[in-house]
Structures are given as C-alpha cells and as structure tokens.
Amino acid sequence: xxxxxxxxxxxxxxxxxxxxxxxxxxxxxxxxxxxxxxxxxxxxxxxxxxxxxxxxxxxxxxxxxxxxxxxxxxxxxxxxxxxxxxxxxxxxxxxxxxxxxxxxxxxxxxxxxxxxxxxxxxxxxxxxxxxxxxxxxxxxxxxxxxxxxxxxxxxxxxxxxxxxxxxxxxxxxxxxxxxxxxxxxxxxxxxxxxxxxxxxxxxxxxxxxxxxxxxxxxxxxxxxxxxxxxxxxxxxxxxxxxxxxxxxxxxxxxxxxxxxxxxxxxxxxxxxxxxxxxxxxxxxxxxxxxxxxxxxxxxxxxxxxxxxxxxxxxxxxxxxxxxxxxxxxxxxxxxxxxxxxxxxxxxxxxxxxxxxxxxxxxxxxxxxxxxxxxxxxxxxxxxxxxxxxxxxxxxxxxxxxxxxxxxxxxxxxxxxxxxxxxxxxxxxxxxxxxxxxxxxxxxxxxxxxxxxxxxxxxxxxxxxxxxxxxxxxxxxxxxxxxxxxxxxxxxxxxxxxxxxxxxxxxxxxxxxxxxxxxxxxxxxxxxxxxxxxxxxxxxxxxxxxxxxxxxxxxxxxxxxxxxxxxxxxxxxxxxxxxxxxxxxxxxxxxxxxxxxxxxxxxxxxxxxxxxxxxxxxxxxxxxxxxxxxxxxxxxxxxxxxxxxxxxxxxxxxxxxxxxxxxxxxxxxxxxxxxxxx
Amino acid sequence: xxxxxxxxxxxxxxxxxxxxxxxxxxxxxxxxxxxxxxxxxxxxxxxxxxxxxxxxxxxxxxxxxxxxxxxxxxxxxxxxxxxxxxxxxxxxxxxxxxxxxxxxxxxxxxxxxxxxxxxxxxxxxxxxxxxxxxxxxxxxxxxxxxxxxxxxxxxxxxxxxxxxxxxxxxxxxxxxxxxxxxxxxxxxxxxxxxxxxxxxxxxxxxxxxxxxxxxxxxxxxxxxxxxxxxxxxxxxxxxxxxx
Numbered sequence: 001x002x003x004x005x006x007x008x009x010x011x012x013x014x015x016x017x018x019x020x021x022x023x024x025x026x027x028x029x030x031x032x033x034x035x036x037x038x039x040x041x042x043x044x045x046x047x048x049x050x051x052x053x054x055x056x057x058x059x060x061x062x063x064x065x066x067x068x069x070x071x072x073x074x075x076x077x078x079x080x081x082x083x084x085x086x087x088x089x090x091x092x093x094x095x096x097x098x099x100x101x102x103x104x105x106x107x108x109x110x111x112x113x114x115x116x117x118x119x120x121x122x123x124x125x126x127x128x129x130x131x132x133x134x135x136x137x138x139x140x141x142x143x144x145x146x147x148x149x150x151x152x153x154x155x156x157x158x159x160x161x162x163x164x165x166x167x168x169x170x171x172x173x174x175x176x177x178x179x180x181x182x183x184x185x186x187x188x189x190x191x192x193x194x195x196x197x198x199x200x201x202x203x204x205x206x207x208x209x210x211x212x213x214x215x216x217x218x219x220x221x222x223x224x225x226x227x228x229x230x231x232x233x234x235x236x237x238x239x240x241x242x243x244x245x246x247x248x249x250x251x252x253x254x255x256x257x258x259x260x261x262x263x264x265x266x267x268x269x270x271x272x273x274x275x276x277x278x279x280x281x282x283x284x285x286x287x288x289x290x291x292x293x294x295x296x297x298x299x300x301x302x303x304x305x306x307x308x309x310x311x312x313x314x315x316x317x318x319x320x321x322x323x324x325x326x327x328x329x330x331x332x333x334x335x336x337x338x339x340x341x342x343x344x345x346x347x348x349x350x351x352x353x354x355x356x357x358x359x360x361x362x363x364x365x366x367x368x369x370x371x372x373x374x375x376x377x378x379x380x381x382x383x384x385x386x387x388x389x390x391x392x393x394x395x396x397x398x399x400x401x402x403x404x405x406x407x408x409x410x411x412x413x414x415x416x417x418x419x420x421x422x423x424x425x426x427x428x429x430x431x432x433x434x435x436x437x438x439x440x441x442x443x444x445x446x447x448x449x450x451x452x453x454x455x456x457x458x459x460x461x462x463x464x465x466x467x468x469x470x471x472x473x474x475x476x477x478x479x480x481x482x483x484x485x486x487x488x489x490x491x492x493x494x495x496x497x498x499x500x501x502x503x504x505x506x507x508x509x510x511x512x513x514x515x516x517x518x519x520x521x522x523x524x525x526x527x528x529x530x531x532x533x534x535x536x537x538x539x540x541x542x543x544x545x546x547x548x549x550x551x552x553x554x555x556x557x558x559x560x561x562x563x564x565x566x567x568x569x570x571x572x573x574x575x576x577x578x579x580x581x582x583x584x585x586x587x588x589x590x591x592x593x594x595x596x597x598x599x600x601x602x603x604x605x606x607x608x609x610x611x612x613x614x615x616x617x618x619x620x621x622x623x624x625x626x627x628x629x630x631x632x633x634x635x636x637x638x639x640x641x642x643x644x645x646x647x648x649x650x651x652x653x654x655x656x657x658x659x660x661x662x663x664x665x666x667x668x669x670x671x672x673x674x675x676x677x
Numbered sequence: 678x679x680x681x682x683x684x685x686x687x688x689x690x691x692x693x694x695x696x697x698x699x700x701x702x703x704x705x706x707x708x709x710x711x712x713x714x715x716x717x718x719x720x721x722x723x724x725x726x727x728x729x730x731x732x733x734x735x736x737x738x739x740x741x742x743x744x745x746x747x748x749x750x751x752x753x754x755x756x757x758x759x760x761x762x763x764x765x766x767x768x769x770x771x772x773x774x775x776x777x778x779x780x781x782x783x784x785x786x787x788x789x790x791x792x793x794x795x796x797x798x799x800x801x802x803x804x805x806x807x808x809x810x811x812x813x814x815x816x817x818x819x820x821x822x823x824x825x826x827x828x829x830x831x832x833x834x835x836x837x838x839x840x841x842x843x844x845x846x847x848x849x850x851x852x853x854x855x856x857x858x859x860x861x862x863x864x865x866x867x868x869x870x871x872x873x874x875x876x877x878x879x880x881x882x883x884x885x886x887x888x889x890x891x892x893x894x895x896x897x898x899x900x901x902x903x904x905x906x907x908x909x910x911x912x913x914x915x916x917x918x919x920x
C-alpha cells in the first residue's frame with residue numbers, strides 16, 4: 001500500500017490588476033483561508049466560478065475547461081485530459097486586454113512546505129515561485145507540477161493534476177468518479193495501491209492497445225490482399241492462361257515497378273532532404289532568436305544605465321543643497337539650517353538613504369567604474385540589428401523552402417500512385433502463374449503465409465499481455481481489499497448523512513471491461529452503492545448514474561470524493577473546494593447536504609472546505625456555516641470568524657443588477673443576517 | 678557626464694526609459710516650434726506617441742494611461758517630470774498644485790533648459806535614443822505643419838479668434854483628442870485607456886498610418902513624416918466636420 005499522500009491546502013490568494021476583482025479598496029483581491037468551512041457568496045455572474053477556476057489553475061496551470069460528465073477519466077487519452085489548449089482563460093473572462101502586471105499569487109501548504117506561486121493572468125505563466133521562504137528559479141508549468149507531485153507523494157505530475165482537479169475540486173468541470181468503474185480504477189492506482197502496480201498496469205494498457213491496433217490494421221490489409229489473390233487465381237486458373245505471355249508481362253511489369261520504385265525513392269529523398277533543411281533553418285532561427293533575446297535583455301540594462309548616467313547624480317543634487325547649508329547662508333527652501341542639518345543629511349547618505357525622503361537606496365558599485373560610452377551601446381545596437389536582419393533573411397529563405405517542399409511533395413504523390421498500381425499489377429500477374437511448392441515461384445503466397453503467421457503471434461502476444469493485465473488487477477484487488485471495509489464504511493456514513501436512507505456499499509469485481517476491442521474481457525473491481533428508497537424498502541443496487549436521481553448522483557459523487565480524501569490523508573490536513581449544487585435540492589435535502597459537507601470539515605479540525613453559494617434566500621449559506629440550530633433558529637457568525645463568509649459583491653466588479661438600489665439592499669440585507677451590519 | 682556609473686536595478690528601468698521619452702518629447706516639441714507644453718498636453722502627446730510608435734518600429738513603453746476628466750494621465754510621466762524639473766533639465770512656469778484624489782499632480786508650462794538640451798543630446802548618441810528622438814521630432818514637426826496650415830486656413834476663411842485661445846493651441850488639442858486610438862479607448866468602459874486589445878496587435882493609429890502610407894506609395898516619393906502629417910491633417914479635418 002502507499003504511504004501518506006499530502007494534498008495542497010490553500011492559505012492565501014492575492015489577485016492584482018485583474019478588472020473582475022478590484023477588491024474592496026481597489027487594491028486587488030487578498031483572501032485568507034482558515035481551516036473549517038469558508039463560503040464564497042455572491043449573485044449569478046459575479047465571478048464565483050471564475051474564482052474557483054483561478055484557485056484550481058494556480059495549482060495546476062493552464063488547462064482546458066471542460067463541462068462535467070463529457071468524459072471518463074479512465075477511458076480517454078491521458079494527454080487530452082491535461083493538455084492546455086486555452087491559455088487565455090482569464091484574459092477572455094476579463095473582457096479587456098490585461099497588462100503584464102495582472103497577476104495572482106497563491107500561497108498553499110503541501111508536504112510540510114509552504115509554497116507561494118505567482119502566475120501572470122494573461123497566460124498563467126509562472127513568474128515567481130517561493131518554497132519555504134526561498135525564491136527558487138522560475139520553473140515552467142511541467143517542472144512545477146513535477147515538484148508538487150514529489151512533495152505530495154503522488155507518482156507523477158499527471159497524477160497530481162488529476163487528483164487536485166477532479167478529487168479536491170468539485171466544480172462544473174467535475175468528472176463522474178463513483179459512477180465510472182474505470183475512473184475508480186484510475187484513482188485506486190493513483191492513491192492507494194503500490195506504485196509498481198500502477199506503473200505496470202499503465203504500461204500493459206498501452207502495450208495491449210498498441211498490439212490490438214496493429215493486429216486489426218494488419219488483419220484488414222491481409223484479408224484484402226488475400227481476397228485479391230484468391231480472386232485473380234480463380235479468374236485466371238479457369239481460362240488456362242498463356243504462361244509464356246503472362247511471364248513476359250510479369251517481367252515487363254517488374255522492370256517498370258523497379259523504375260517507378262527508383263523514382264519514388266528519389267522523390268521521397270528530395271522531400272526528406274527539404275524537410276531536414278527546413279528543420280536546420282528552424283533551429284538556426286530559434287538559436288538566433290535566443291541570442292537576440294539575450295542581447296536585448298543585456299541592452300536594456302545598459303541602456304537604462306546610460307540614461308541614469310546622463311541624468312544628474314544624487315551627489316549633484318546634494319552639492320546644490322549643501323552649497324546653501326554649508327555657506328552658513330541657510331537652506332535654499334526655508335532660509336534656515338545649520339551644521340546639525342548638514343550632519344543629519346550626511347548621515348542619511350552614509351546609510352544609503354535619500355537625503356530628502358529617507359528612502360533606502362541601492363548600494364553603489366565599486367567606485368571608479370568606467371562609465372558606459374555611447375559607442376559601446378551602439379556596438380550592441382548594431383549587433384541586435386544584424387541579428388534581426390539575419391533572422392529576417394532566414395525567414396525569407398524559409399518561404400522559398402516551403403515552396404520547394406510543396407513542389408517536391410507534388411512529385412511524390414504521383415510516384416506513390418504509380419508504384420502502387422504497378423505493385424497491384426505484379427500481384428495480379430503472379431497470381432496467374434501455377435502454384436508450385438517452390439517458394440521462388442510464388443512469392444506472394446509465401447508473403448501471405450508469413451503475414452498470417454505473424455498475425456497469429458501478435459494475437460497471442462495480445463492475449464498474454466491481457467493475462468498479465470488481469471494478474472495485476474488481481475494484485476490491485478487484493479491490495480484494495482485491505483481498505484475495502486474502511487472505505488466502504490466512510491462512504492456509507494457520508495451517503496447516509498445526506499440521503500436519509502439505508503445505504504450498503506459493496507466492493508465487487510464484476511464490471512466487464514476490455515482494454516482494447518480485440519482483447520479478452522477482464523472484470524474490474526469497483527465500489528457500488530445499494531440503498532433503499534421511497535419505493536424500495538429493501539436496499540437494491542444503484543450501479544449507474546441513471547439509477548439514482550440527479551441530486552443524489554451529484555451528492556454521492558461528492559461523498560465519494562470526501563471518502564477518498566479522508567482515506568489518503570489519513571485524517572490529516574486536507575482541502576475540498578466545491579461549487580454547491582443547491583439548485584436541484586428541496587429545503588429538507590439542502591439542510592442534509594450542508595450537514596454532510598460540514599461532517600467532512602468539522603469545526604476545530606484540520607480540514608478545509610471552500611464552497612461557493614448563491615445568495616438566493618435559502619438556508620444553504622447559514623447551514624454551511626453552522627449558523628442554524630436544531631430548532632431552526634439563526635445565530636450570527638462570531639466576529640473572529642467573519643472571514644469565513646466572503647462577500648464577493650464587495651470584492652468583484654459591480655454587475656449591472658447591483659446598480660439597482662432595491663436589488664442591492666435586498667441582497668446585502670441577506671448577508672447582513674449572517675454577519676451583522 | 679558623471680564620473681562613475683550609478684547602480685541601476687531592474688526596478689529603475691521603467692522610470693529611466695520614461696524619463697528619456699518625456700525629455701525627448703519636450704525637446705522635440707520645442708524644436709518643432711509647437712505651442713508650449715502644459716501638463717495636460719504632455720500626457721496627450723505621450724498617449725499619441727505611444728499609439729503611433731510602432732509605425733516607426735519602436736515599442737511603446739509598458740505604462741498605461743488612466744482616464745481622468747482632463748484626458749489621459751500617466752503616473753510615470755508625473756514622476757519623470759518631477760525628476761527632470763528638480764534635476765534642472767526642465768523649467769516650469771505658472772506652477773500650481775492640481776488637486777487630484779489618487780495622485781499628486783501639478784499644472785504648469787514646461788520647457789527644456791539648456792542643461793536639458795545637453796542631456797538629451799547625450800541620450801541621442803545611442804542608436805535607440807536617436808531613433809526615438811527622430812520619431813518624436815517627426816510627430817511634432819507634422820503637428821507643427823498641420824497647425825500652421827490650420828492657422829493659414831482660418832485666416833483665409835475668417836474663423837480666426839473664434840476659439841478664444843491661440844489657434845495653434847486649439848488645433849493641436851483637436852489633433853490629440855481626435856487620435857483614433859484615443860477615441861477608441863475613451864469609448865470603452867474601464868479605468869485605464871487601452872492602446873491595443875492583444876499583444877502584437879496594431880493600434881488603430883498605426884493601422885491608419887499604414888493605410889495612408891499605402892495610398893502615398895502609389896503617388897511617388899514620400900517619407901514617414903509626410904505620412905504622420907497627412908494623418909494629423911485628416912484628424913483635424915474630421916474633428917472640424919464633427920464640430
């Protein structure tokens with residue numbers, strides 16, 4: 001079994017220069033999160049979902065937002081789940097062009113370390129990373145995720161991304177977990193069973209898929225060739241072919257095929273050569289671009305230093321001031337001043353402070369450094385210009401190469417067609433010759449037989465790999481068996497807290513699954529829910545999402561996430577971030593839902609739960625904050641806990657509806673009921 | 678020139694580049710014989726220069742203008758101007774503090790001093806400095822040409838004196854107010870006046886200048902100053918029609 005896993009727990013989020021969140025004092029957003037339940041309240045369109053999206057993307061980087069339940073994390077390509085296609089998510093949401101100073105910093109704790117990551121909101125690029133108070137070299141997002149995976153105890157950056165995004169966050173992007181046996185399998189691999197089992201299963205999975213694709217493609221081609229062969233034989237054997245004529249035709253066709261193959265080789269080689277040339281130019285441009293960037297960077301430093309040098313120094317300004325003070329005629333400004341003031345000013349300068357505003361100044365470099373000359377700068381400028389010219393020249397030659405490549409390709413296509421036609425013709429003619437035991441007389445048949453043999457071997461390989469896969473699933477099932485009861489009882493507790501029905505959780509190995517189309521069937525182990533209902537007093541199996549109501553489905557999936565988090569952190573600190581799906585709940589279930597959510601993050605515990613909620617006059621907000629007593633009385637949040645209710649209306653850009661005084665008063669009055677005026 | 682190099686950190690870069698831009702703008706304005714520069718006009722000139730600098734293949738500085746009742750306002754320009762005045766490179770007449778809620782501002786009429794001209798000359802010795810100055814001078818010369826034409830036209834049509842201030846002053850303000858990028862920016866909601874929508878995109882001013890250049894190309898010899906002058910003349914004409 002796996003050792004402890006530590007998942008990120010956020011502490012603070014700062015957002016600067018982002019128009020959607022100007023903050024209460026127009027200085028940006030600065031939110032602190034404590035252990036326990038925090039509710040982010042607001043009206044539709046104010047930016048609740050965007051705020052959760054921001055929290056998530058600060059942790060995992062730019063990813064494609066995808067709507068719920070459109071994919072199954074156990075079945076789609078791994079790459080497609082985490083690949084970032086939409087880097088400008090927050091830029092688009094802002095509506096106006098963001099400056100490079102639009103940034104966000106998330107401070108969170110993971111694996112005993114405090115991390116502060118700053119990202120630019122235009123493209124979510126990391127601009128600063130501080131780990132335990134030390135600023136580290138700014139990594140790219142992949143390197144950052146690798147680091148976080150290591151700190152969390154998860155095997156790969158992919159695992160970290162998936163667990164944070166789909167287990168810790170329950171937002172509109174959520175994927176069904178409890179209702180998908182394959183998703184459950186993915187989570188078992190990531191969170192519970194020995195890393196080696198997960199690695200082997202992943203490797204075998206891709207090997208089986210690759211063998212299966214290969215087998216099916218080759219079988220299709222084999223069948224087609226065989227059919228053509230059989231057809232030709234049937235046709236010509238019946239008309240007693242003129243062997244001499246067929247042999248002569250075959251010889252001509254072979255000669256033509258040889259010539260066509262030669263032409264095809266030449267055309268292909270030319271196209272490949274052009275591709276190589278283009279790659280060379282690409283590499284050259286890239287390398288020149290890097291040099292150019294470095295030169296420009298260095299030039300900016302020098303250029304700024306040159307300007308600073310041309311401007312009067314602090315000493316020049318001081319001299320002017322001291323002229324009056326030192327001559328006993330007094331200060332230029334007030335007409336007074338004495339040696340005491342001179343001493344005070346000198347002291348400030350000695351301490352590297354401005355003699356006017358006392359601000360701390362950068363320490364000077366060693367004295368008598370040679371000044372930068374305009375000529376030195378011109379040299380760099382000429383170099384930069386030359387690099388630009390060189391890059392432009394390469395880009396022009398690239399255009400020419402593109403044209404050459406297009407021409408070369410246009411020669412390859414007919415050569416391929418001609419060669420293919422001739423190959424078919426040779427096959428046809430060969431098929432007309434009588435079949436002899438001599439392999440040289442029937443190369444086509446020999447080919448077909450070899451191919452058949454190889455296909456049989458491939459099918460055998462696929463079968464063996466599937467057997468190995470099944471064996472690893474056996475191991476996984478055995479390992480999961482150790483935690484089956486614990487996980488089951490926790491899930492049952494959460495589910496019953498919400499459903500008010502008797503729930504039985506079963507761990508069964510009966511979900512039929514094929515790794516690939518032609519691979520043998522394997523039964524996967526999966527947790528299933530059985531429960532009573534108003535129409536069924538005896539608990540019965542609810543194995544699919546359609547066998548429960550929409551709200552039950554969502555909350556059971558939430559309960560499953562809570563259970564997983566409970567298990568992996570071994571009851572230590574963890575975090576769950578959710579969009580409250582209150583819309584589909586009646587008032588009775590709303591109270592129970594809040595109760596279940598609070599059960600995950602009880603007061604005084606180590607857990608953190610961040611939930612958004614609409615201001616809609618229901619009891620969801622006070623129930624989440626634990627402000628409702630058993631008899632339905634409402635108490636107010638104690639002053640020390642008021643940060644638990646984040647009023648986004650006071651922090652986000654004002655939407656149109658809030659300009660209507662009546663609407664504003666009604667909405668703010670509701671929140672006042674919970675926190676006082 | 679100072680005897681030794683001063684320590685310059687990355688944080689100083691923006692301030693120093695802005696100071697150079699402001700000093701060059703004041704010197705170019707003086708050299709082109711344009712009306713004197715008030716605080717308000719300086720900020721408007723800065724906006725137009727940033728909106729059109731890409732036409733001269735010069736990257737505009739990264740600062741963005743804020744929307745104020747008096748037009749665009751650059752916080753960095755205020756700091757640069759203060760530094761230039763206290764450093765003895767720019768003289769200020771008719772100084773008075775301008776009350777503003779969020780930033781300290783002052784009104785005045787600004788002109789480069791001899792020392793300012795000398796420092797600008799040193800700064801122009803680099804290729805970058807020379808290119809920037811040439812661009813700003815072209816912009817100011819084009820404005821001078823346009824405003825002079827306007828005065829001649831007004832004298833001829835008897836409109837002289839209608840505006841109650843110097844005709845060239847009024848003409849220059851009209852040009853600055855009618856700049857395509859500025860008109861687009863003020864039509865939008867928000868505290869800042871955006872130059873462009875996305876990185877790498879052309880401002881409406883640069884698009885306008887490029888389309889004039891394409892027209893002039895068909896008519897024979899021209900230079901970039903002619904293009905800028907044609908652009909400003911069109912702005913003048915358009916603002917006249919709008920009035």
